[in-house]
Amino acid sequence: MPTPYALAIKKLATSGVMDPILAPVESHPYSMKLRGQTYFLATLADASKVYQMVRDESGEGGSTFPDGKVSGPEGVYRISYNGRVWKGLKTKLSDRPVLEAA
Helix, strand or coil, X not given: CCCHHHHHHHHHHHHCCCCCECCCECCEXXXXXXXXXXXXXXXXXXXXHHXXXXXXXXXXXXXXXXXXXXXXXXXXXXXXCCCCEEECCCCCCCCCCCECCC
């Protein structure tokens, strides 16, 4: 059975939305760690999209599916279960997302 990542990549490739890769290159400066896999992406919006596709394919809920951890040129980010991107790995209730779910 294909992994959730493989299913997500297949969906993205057929839709032409983006081009996530598994090796670092200059055009993909963001790296997201999720479920022991590292994804290299061009934008934070792309990271949010991949996170949401892998999450949806897993069938898990918010209590078991982990947050995404993204490193990029401007620092470290967290992607919450709803797909929002937050600056830093810990947030307060008063914080606002850097990016709404893509």
